[in-house]
Amino acid sequence: GAVVSQHPSWVICKSGTSVKIECRSLDFQATTMFWYRQFPKQSLMLMATSNEGSKATYEQGVEKDKFLINHASLTLSTLTVTSAHPEDSSFYICSAYYLPGRRGFGQGTRLTVV
Amino acid sequence: LAKTTQPISMDSYEGQEVNITCSHNNIATNDYITWYQQFPSQGPRFIIQGYKTKVTNEVASLFIPADRKSSTLSLPRVSLSDTAVYYCLVVVPGNQGGKLIFGQGTELSVKP
Numbered sequence: 001g002a003v004v005s006q007h008p009s010w011v012i013c014k015s016g017t018s019v020k021i022e023c024r025s026l027d028f029q030a031t032t033m034f035w036y037r038q039f040p041k042q043s044l045m046l047m048a049t050s051n052e053g054s055k056a057t058y059e060q061g062v063e064k065d066k067f068l069i070n071h072a073s074l075t076l077s078t079l080t081v082t083s084a085h086p087e088d089s090s091f092y093i094c095s096a097y098y099l100p101g102r103r104g105f106g107q108g109t110r111l112t113v114v
Numbered sequence: 115l116a117k118t119t120q121p122i123s124m125d126s127y128e129g130q131e132v133n134i135t136c137s138h139n140n141i142a143t144n145d146y147i148t149w150y151q152q153f154p155s156q157g158p159r160f161i162i163q164g165y166k167t168k169v170t171n172e173v174a175s176l177f178i179p180a181d182r183k184s185s186t187l188s189l190p191r192v193s194l195s196d197t198a199v200y201y202c203l204v205v206v207p208g209n210q211g212g213k214l215i216f217g218q219g220t221e222l223s224v225k226p
Binding site for chain 1: 146148150155156157158159160163201205206212213214215216219
């Protein structure tokens with residue numbers, strides 16, 4: 001149980017374009033999902049909390065207009081990096097609650113902006 | 115949320131038992147301690163969770179003293195495939211919206 005799937009696993013895009021990353025809970029319903037970003041040799045940094053049917057809650061310092069989050073169903077949340085720049089290159093990971101104190105994590109998406 | 119402190123890195127050899135200790139001095143009464151494992155370029159994976167005393171599953175044991183201000187993850191007889199980053203987190207159970215804030219983690223390197 002608690003399978004969370006991300007797509008794509010990796011993506012390369014040109015500077016100035018937008019990229020959408022999907023996060024799906026495959027065997028459970030997730031009313032709340034979380035998006036993290038991880039730079040090389042660093043820990044996961046929480047970017048935002050995605051709530052089904054409502055606006056996402058962003059952590060301090062995260063630009064909500066740049067990182068658009070949509071949680072339109074109980075099994076899907078998407079993160080769109082708009083007007084991507086090389087400094088947005090990172091490893092993006094989604095997570096979903098499935099048991100008290102536990103989260104399932106996606107396999108991550110490696111974004112490279114050239 | 116209680117802050118956690120763990121060693122940045124540890125080295126071990128195959129077949130040894132590895133113990134990683136985490137400090138969480140400000141843990142609240144209802145908080146649980148949870149450990150995750152992360153391999154390079156993958157999302158974290160749940161290892162074990164506990165509230166007090168000792169918890170054991172098929173991959174690890176978790177020791178929590180009575181004051182709960184620290185916890186120790188024990189990995190028996192590690193192999194090369196246990197090389198990963200291990201994160202200790204304090205979580206509030208039953209709160210779906212509760213954030214998981216990751217600390218620096220412990221990078222475990224298992225050598226042959």
